[in-house]
Amino acid sequence: VTTFKDESGWKLQVNGEDFYVKGVVWGYTPRGANYAYNLWAESDDYIRKVLDYEFGLMKAAGVNANRSFTTIPPKWVTYIYREHGIMSVINPLMGRYGYNVDGKWIPFTDYSDPRTREVLKRDMQEFVRRYKDTPGVLMFAFGNESNYGLSWSSFEIENLPVGEQNTAKARYLYSLWNEVVAAGKAIDPNHPFTIVNGDIQYIDLIAELCQDIDMLGTNAYRGPSFTSLWADVEQKLDLPVIFFEFGSDAFNARAFAEDQLSQALILKDQWQEMYNKAAGNGEEGNSIGAFIFEWRDEWWKYLQIENLDIQDNNASWSNQAYLFDWAEGKNNMNEEWFGITALGPMNSEGVSTARPRMAYDVMKEVFSADPYSASKSDINQMFAGMNLDLYELKGDVRLVKAENEESKRKLSFTGGRLQAEMVVRGDDKFLDEKGEDGLFFSNGEMVFLDFGFQPTDKVSGQMTVNVLGNVAEKRTMEFTYGDRGLPLVIFEAEERIQGFPRTPVVLDNRNRVQLYDFNAKYEGENIDVEAFYHTPRFHWGYEGDHFGLLTETTDIAGIDIWDQGAPSGVEITGKGKWDGLTLLFGPEVHWGANPSAILKYDFKFAKFDWTFIHWEDLARRDEPSGSTEATGRQTRRTTLTAEREFANGWKLELGGILSAPEEIDDVYDRVDSNNNVFVDKIEDEDALGFRAKLTFPWNETYLQVHHAGLVADGGNPHKTWGITDPSRLPYSGLGNKREYEAGMILRYGDFMLYPRVMYRDNLVHANPFIEPEIIDGVLMPGIDQRDTDTDAFAVLGNREARSAEVYLTYDPTGATQFYDWDNDWREDAKFAFNIGGTYTEYPTNTDAHLFFFEPARSNSRFPGGGLPKEDVWGLSSRMVFNPGPNAKHIIKLIRAFEQSTGDPNGGTRDYFQFHWKSEFKRKHVFSGYFMKDAFGPYDFWRDFNITFPEQVKLDYSVRLGATGQVGSVDDELSATRLGIRTLYRSYGEENAQLETLGDYEFMTVVYFTYQF
Template sequence: MKNSLLRLVLVLFTLSFYAQSEKVAIVKDGKGIRLEVDGKPFIVNGINWDYVPIGYNVLDAKFWEKPDDIIKAGLDEEMALWQNMGVNAIRTYIGMPPKWITYIYENFGIYTMINHQFGAYGLTLDGVWYPKTKYGTEKVRKHLIEASVKMANLYKNTPGLLLFMLGNENNYHLTWEGAETDEGIVINDQDKAKRAEARAMYKLFNDAALAMKAVDKNHPIGICNGDLLYLDIVAQECKDLDIYGTNMYRGVSFYDAFDKVKKEFNKPILFTEFGSDAYNARDNKEDQLMQAYYMVNNWKEIYANSYGLGKAENSIGGFTFQSSDGWFKAGFDERKNADIHDTKASWPSNGYSRDQAKPGDKNMNEEWFGIAAKGPTDIRGLYTLYPRAAYYALKEVHKFNPFKSNATEFENHFKNINLMDAVLRARGDKASVGGTEKISLTNLRAEFTTFNTGGSLIKTPNVADGTGQTYPNKLGFDHMQSYYIGVQGKPTNNMKAEVNFNILGNVAGNPIDDIFYENVGRPIQVDTPDGVVTLTDNNRLRVYNAEFEWNAKGFDMRGFYRTGHYHWGYEGDFFGLYPEANYGPNLDIYNGEILGMEVDGKGVLSGLKAAFGPQLWWGANPAVLLKYQRKIAGLDFSAVYHKDLVSGNGIDENGNRILDPAQTRTGVIPFLPTERATIAFEKKGTHFGFQLGAIWAGRPLNGRTFQVATGTSGNYIVYNDRINSKDNWGVKLK
């Protein structure tokens, strides 16, 4: 009996021991700085990880809200993949339940670094959304400190927790707005106002870390900074932080990053994001060898500067960016195109010269950073990953143990990594999933609608008269059949087009509201030599909408038919000459049309943009618009020119519009044509900004008569006048 009790106590003690969170610490000695987990040295071989199926984004994927069996299935497949690569830690954000941190650790030996964004992309306070976080205000300070402490309390005793991270490039977001990378704003680390904001932010980081340490003393706390921007302020204000985390995209080398952090901050450096995308912007194709080349060289430097290997000796590892492609990124701020694998480079980095034709060219493809390609989503919301060459190369990289090796062994290890072998292994594993499809079916939809018309005191007949000219045409039930088929062609990586067709079956004749897209298929009557004939099969097959995109070396071109476009208001169009053309369901209800093309210049034509077409927005005249943007003496300068291409636009001696014979005969008279040109200057500041612009309204209306009435009821005076050239000018200040 005593032996049984002893065994029971031993089992309970063992279970209690394994259920406790491990002690994680930063250790410094004569050989440098290292991370330790329960007294054992630990190099972070990490990866940035999320679970976002194609067609979703990080907000609506909601992986952790799915049933446990689906979460488990997703984790079992992915974590086994990363375990095989040698990953020992993942980086993810708050929202991951503690039990799944433990599940991943106990089943795959992978730790989790949990990350709080700390207001990087804005903040909701008292139910109000603020796109930019003001870190110096007391309300924001209180909110973020409480949120950080809440995170520490939630995760502190979680087996598998490695450490806490606060923020994500918050220093960049003092200037940027939104979640997409903004390459159009120059970040000046000598701007006094920005440095004051940064100081308030880093002080808050430190205060939050102190509050967290009062709750959890077993897990280090770091910040995630963008590169080394404001490192001097970090060193002054963040003395209680344990780790300097950084997102750094410098290309093949981190250069002086290790030495600078050692000299100015003397804390361990952890690379929270780094790496390369797998799309070659110069050649417009996937380039797995290029991605593997940058990844391996980055990791080589991370290890070379780790504990005891003779260089800076302050590197504790990194988190490769990222596990799989983020299809949602290019259109995230507008919550669109999450099902399109965008190939347009969004910002330039000269450190990645292998896919630049010349320095300054945009070459960073946000949606292609995955070291694994993402497969289609199944009925449970899960998908399969297809490792790229970088996966197999990093598998060899992570076999290196810096704590059991010397400098010579380190050099030999990396010398023996064969990148082409990794490329060949990836080809065999179908990493370029879907890359060879030239034609694909993108849409297949059927809509069936039933209508019932009835009531009292109405004149609608019980039976339709067969002419199709009276609506509603009968009482009782009728139905509608409308089918949609979409086809996409992708002849090359930099060119794609999609056409959606509408096929009509039966068109209901009894709806009370007769304004709807399918009503063009209703019967019509025409006069013929043999009398009136009723046509019943009208518009049975139509192009519903279409678009194309061509990303060439010198320009990007987009064409649209009933798919819409955004305005140029955020691109220097101060007077709104080019309006938005996204009309939602109204375009269908009223059978509206928009048709045109946009062209963005690149290289020597950078800053130039054009739009032209027969109807760029609903009801527009055929027109051409040109826009040019650049910086002049620290100001954002823009110029826009708009001209309608319409015949019959003269004015006679009486001030009346002259129509051409076709317009007079048909009665189809377009809107009054216009010609306009604008210039604008803009300056953005922290507390103050301004926009100043001038407009010339053009010549087409000069000479046209107009009337102005003044006075009061019963005593009006009507003046007749004509538009002349001095009326064409205007100025606007905001």
């Protein structure tokens, strides 16, 4: 493959024949998947089915080349070429969206860093070596609009005037690009090399620094015409031009409807101009082809990880060159609608179908012409004579046949799932007494019905309704959604006739139909309004909520266990002139929250990002968030935080909190070192707290200090790695503390060592329990331990602590971060693991913990008072194995010596846990656990300090139907499956409170889930 220039202009040739690129940007992402989906991890048979379907459609339209953002393995590059005659561009992104340098993931690639340049150059050369002799390779291209991603910071760059900073960064980028190209050409002299630039920005730098490229590769979104681009490139570079991205979306933001005609007309005009600019037509002669963006729609582009089974019609940026739907001050470019084919449902072979739009038919006629052999007049005559009415009609007919008119309905049924299960359970006591009659059988059925609605172009939403059939009896082995339908036994408060027992009333037909979840959104000019019920909600930890007031509520399955409807509320987000303002209110804005209203305002001042939050509880919850979790008092909190990122990795976070001012002047009792009892009161300063954190660039070291008055309670502190963080550091949002924390991340190639330490003291210690007594005729009143209901504050999770931990992580594939929330599905390393532990000394006791006592509908203390002082520790390891494309194994080990989270009776527990999951051929899933002397699987077991000698779970399921959707959490949860699950646990002397049971209990569940 080569480029050459003669008197007629520039041409690309393959095997000595002229080759005008008629290409598309291709990627395969089914509905419900996102950027994490990896087609190449599927079976060869399935990959072949996908490629034959996709490239068969392309071949029928005359496509002769493709460009992909995911690297197509060499054997499939050859397969596409030999079976369908379509060549491929090898386009490594070269750090455009971050890069792994010596085991450390760098989100913003610093092209000025010598080591980064060395690693990128080395890796790009390896790409060339891998593909240089692969049949079907058309050319090599590096990056993707990398000139738009010059986001790194350094002291040298920051010291330049603002207008020169990006130009200085760009010099590093373009010089590296040329070094990579030159090195690649030395390895493979038989293919052309280029870059993928954003339009022709920095064209003078390209002329100066990129003299080894064979053509200018560019992404250009200029509307129907590329205007002066051809002449500019001819004048300054004298190189052929190839577009790696261009095109138009197929959604009209003004009409708020699919617009196949406008997309097709723009593409028609663009290709007519490109053909006219090809060699031999008397103009610049530097057009050698292009790749339309894109082959088909991608439903993940807008929210990335949300709404993956819905095609969003949000316009995310504005471009005046697309006049068919442009309006002043409005966005008009819809990221999920750029395909010349629409993303359809799966066919019988599990391949996502493509519905050709009008643009597909127009391109089919365009690609039938050869700009090199046809005259300019013939070319223009062809474009002028196109039967656009016919093509528009064909596109509309396909639209109707595909039933995409559903998107225009006010309410539509979008799918659902049917669940059925059969349960057998028993224990040794009943089996010994009754034999086979000691087994208990039950069955359950339920259906979820999903609906979508969009009554106007500004209002859209979805909801799911749950309908119960029978309800299987699985408690206390398992608690599951739908248990609300179990029979409820109610006893009359008094005897009707003296001497006769009370008659129980059984309610067995309760709440059979229930709204499972609901979400609706209004998108206005200056505000967005979202109403939510039982849908995932994220914290504000990255938006200035340094005190963790808003707790993340994404574990919807965990909430389902208790038939709870959290979270629920309304969020109003300002934009435009109200940008930075957020109002959130509702009965339970996060799991366990009181009815509340929250105001948040983000703004910039003095080079800092500031966030003001005021949280006002409107009432107190009258029921627990889980089975026994205590409810919290009504209160209010106000925080003000500031943060700033400096050059070279320095970051400073500052924050203050005013919490529970209503507690000021409340009295509390305490003791001194001689057990003398004193009565004090809450002062103004006891409601105040502050927090500061400084992060250094050296080994990502941080220091943090948090001082909080007696009642200066915050929320749920954020961990470094979020919900997957293995840390057992004793974080607490309660006040009454002086807390200091430090840590650093040490990286050695693919290894990461993360040591952390925490030191915490209390301003006022927990109370001991001292009996009242009379000494010398004087009554000594004694003292009781505090709790959070009857006292202004209590020492609980915020108790004094001296803690240290270290974790070692091995992760050779930095792009799939080991601590990402969905790493179980995304991790692609052959082997990745972590191992580490935490040791914590608690030198003092706690006050009394509370639990929610259902019969009294109020909080109650655990018997036995607070937890005693103790030294605790925990070790854990998580390992991920990917021995081949058809197998994945995940193992998690835990060994710990830990206290209860409530009841002190029974002492500290020494236990072991082994959890595992294995997946074969992306259809067969085995999982389970073995736990020795461990707490039960639900939080209340630890609250009441209940452990079991052995607990075992074994689960096998097979996914039915077509493959191809597997690879993410959403795919796994939405799969039709048949499975069997067995649970076993034994009882010992420590389970005396469960005296009705024997030595062991077991349960087997056969389950079936059908998705429709």
